Amino acid sequence: MTDRALVVVRAGALTTVQDRGRPGHAHLGVPPSGMLDAPAGLLANRLVGNAPEAALLETTVNGVALRPRCTVTVAVTGAPCPVTVDGRPAAWGARVRVPAGALLGVGTVTSGVRSYVAVSGGLDVDPVLGSRSTDLLSGLGPAPLTNGTVLPLGAAVSSYAPVDLGPQPAPPAELVLRIAPGPRADWLTDNARTTLTTRTYRVSATSNRIGLRTEGPPLERAIMRELPSEGLVLGAVQVPPNGHPVIFLADHPTTGGYPVVAVVRTTDLPAAAQAAPGTPVRFVG
Amino acid sequence: MNTFGSHRMNTFGSLRVNTFGSPHVNASPPRRILPVGDDALLVELDSGTEAQALHAELTRLRAAGAFPPVRELIPAARTVLLDGLGEPPRQVAARLAALVIPPAPAPTGDVIDIPVRYDGPDLADVAAAWDVPVSEVGRIHSALAFRVAFCGFAPGFGYLTGLPERYAVPRRPTPRPSVPAGAVALAGPYTGVYPRSSPGGWQIIGSTDAVLWDHTRTPAALLAPGTPVRFRIHGDAS
Numbered sequence: 001m002t003d004r005a006l007v008v009v010r011a012g013a014l015t016t017v018q019d020r021g022r023p024g025h026a027h028l029g030v031p032p033s034g035m036l037d038a039p040a041g042l043l044a045n046r047l048v049g050n051a052p053e054a055a056l057l058e059t060t061v062n063g064v065a066l067r068p069r070c071t072v073t074v075a076v077t078g079a080p081c082p083v084t085v086d087g088r089p090a091a092w093g094a095r096v097r098v099p100a101g102a103l104l105g106v107g108t109v110t111s112g113v114r115s116y117v118a119v120s121g122g123l124d125v126d127p128v129l130g131s132r133s134t135d136l137l138s139g140l141g142p143a144p145l146t147n148g149t150v151l152p153l154g155a156a157v158s159s160y161a162p163v164d165l166g167p168q169p170a171p172p173a174e175l176v177l178r179i180a181p182g183p184r185a186d187w188l189t190d191n192a193r194t195t196l197t198t199r200t201y202r203v204s205a206t207s208n209r210i211g212l213r214t215e216g217p218p219l220e221r222a223i224m225r226e227l228p229s230e231g232l233v234l235g236a237v238q239v240p241p242n243g244h245p246v247i248f249l250a251d252h253p254t255t256g257g258y259p260v261v262a263v264v265r266t267t268d269l270p271a272a273a274q275a276a277p278g279t280p281v282r283f284v285g
Numbered sequence: 286m287n288t289f290g291s292h293r294m295n296t297f298g299s300l301r302v303n304t305f306g307s308p309h310v311n312a313s314p315p316r317r318i319l320p321v322g323d324d325a326l327l328v329e330l331d332s333g334t335e336a337q338a339l340h341a342e343l344t345r346l347r348a349a350g351a352f353p354p355v356r357e358l359i360p361a362a363r364t365v366l367l368d369g370l371g372e373p374p375r376q377v378a379a380r381l382a383a384l385v386i387p388p389a390p391a392p393t394g395d396v397i398d399i400p401v402r403y404d405g406p407d408l409a410d411v412a413a414a415w416d417v418p419v420s421e422v423g424r425i426h427s428a429l430a431f432r433v434a435f436c437g438f439a440p441g442f443g444y445l446t447g448l449p450e451r452y453a454v455p456r457r458p459t460p461r462p463s464v465p466a467g468a469v470a471l472a473g474p475y476t477g478v479y480p481r482s483s484p485g486g487w488q489i490i491g492s493t494d495a496v497l498w499d500h501t502r503t504p505a506a507l508l509a510p511g512t513p514v515r516f517r518i519h520g521d522a523s
Contacts, residue, residue, distance in 0.1 A: 023356055023369070027340075027357065028441060028509060029441060030440045138439055180323050182322065183320065183321050228362030228364075229362050230362065230363070230364040231359030231360075231365075231366025231368065233324075233366070254359060255435070255437035262322075263322025263323070264322075
């Protein structure tokens with residue numbers, strides 16, 4: 001039994017393995033998947049000397065606890081949270097050494113939603129179509145962690161980035177999403193288009209890795225006929241029959257039959273991944 | 286600049302694809318090329334056949350290095366999405382407008398042969414909709430030539446065209462919470478085979494042991510856009 005592994009002591013609410021995802025297979029019905037807050041995940045990888053494509057953990061709200069079988073270097077980024085090693089406080093957003101057999105605790109977030117835990121060497125689970133990401137829509141990649149899961153690690157790295165920590169944006173108190181026109185903007189009434197860009201929405205608690213769902217004034221459609229399924233992009237703002245816009249995130253379906261009225265700029269999506277339920281959302285045209 | 290509230294941005298002017306699917310160069314209607322954010326374009330066509338033809342041609346051009354790089358080419362019912370453009374959308378839209386697109390090439394690859402037991406729970410409903418005896422549904426379905434128009438819903442789920450219009454059936458009024466892997470089912474003009482157990486609202490006419498998706502196999506998907514498919518009555522040699 002290799003000792004280059006981590007044992008999951010406490011899996012947390014939803015902890016998944018993520019990397020940069022599996023783009024290029026959408027025509028087969030395969031979602032892009034991958035880290036929702038990629039800048040945070042890439043910073044974590046960089047801090048521990050991993051390549052950008054190394055796989056790491058994405059937690060949801062209440063963190064994770066891990067016991068490495070070998071001494072490792074880790075970094076926790078993304079949503080701020082308490083980090084401990086055998087119960088003693090350690091740094092968030094910086095390199096932390098965890099001795100073999102010690103317990104790494106990643107606690108409940110103080111703000112934001114998703115923290116990232118990179119481990120030197122990366123997580124060496126079997127890739128599927130070139131990616132180790134868990135895809136919650138289609139079930140590709142490793143299952144979400146459960147207590148007792150053993151995660152193999154890749155070869156130890158020999159050098160670290162010449163930085164000890166990196167600047168990170170705070171999770172948004174208000175989520176401002178810049179939008180460009182979608183292919184079906186004209187399926188909304190003029191009033192609804194104005195509503196979208198002038199009223200405030202809130203992040204719904206039903207949001208997940210597939211989509212950021214919103215609550216707020218429903219958007220009225222000008223065109224009521226059915227839309228035959230068409231391809232979807234990351235950040236697509238889709239209006240389902242209830243009129244509440246949904247912003248598609250990494251595990252989004254590849255095709256859909258409701259109108260996409262706008263598309264959120266890719267650079268604004270990491271903040272969307274950190275917007276907790278109830279956070280106000282403004283769409284800026 | 287607020288571009289969202291105006292209709293102005295909703296198409297790239299009067300761009301059109303000229304010779305689409307027709308030998309009569311000047312007879313084709315205009316095709317809409319729609320913006321999808323800052324990094325993608327949606328081409329809307331008049332029919333699924335034209336969408337298949339455009340997807341086939343773009344796939345061919347991309348493989349030959351004769352089209353700007355694009356991360357995803359996603360065909361659907363009447364559209365082709367180009368996502369992750371390697372050049373500004375306006376330039377790619379101009380390229381699309383200038384493209385001379387031949388009719389969808391006749392399938393040249395091997396026909397995928399799917400043996401089916403026509404014993405699905407909705408067979409009687411489908412027979413009634415088709416106004417034929419139950420025993421005829423499998424005979425009719427297995428005599429037709431199908432083609433994967435596009436994929437979606439789940440990895441490896443293909444929307445297969447080839448069913449004549451008079452055999453189109455609606456979805457079930459209430460979806461089933463669980464449809465078994467290998468279920469062969471109909472909805473609208475399409476035939477599909479469920480790659481894995483999932484909820485589903487299509488009318489199930491039969492089942493197959495064919496493995497639609499296996500990520501350890503190359504290729505993982507048995508059915509990709511453009512693949513020709515025939516269904517065969519399980520146990521029939523021909």
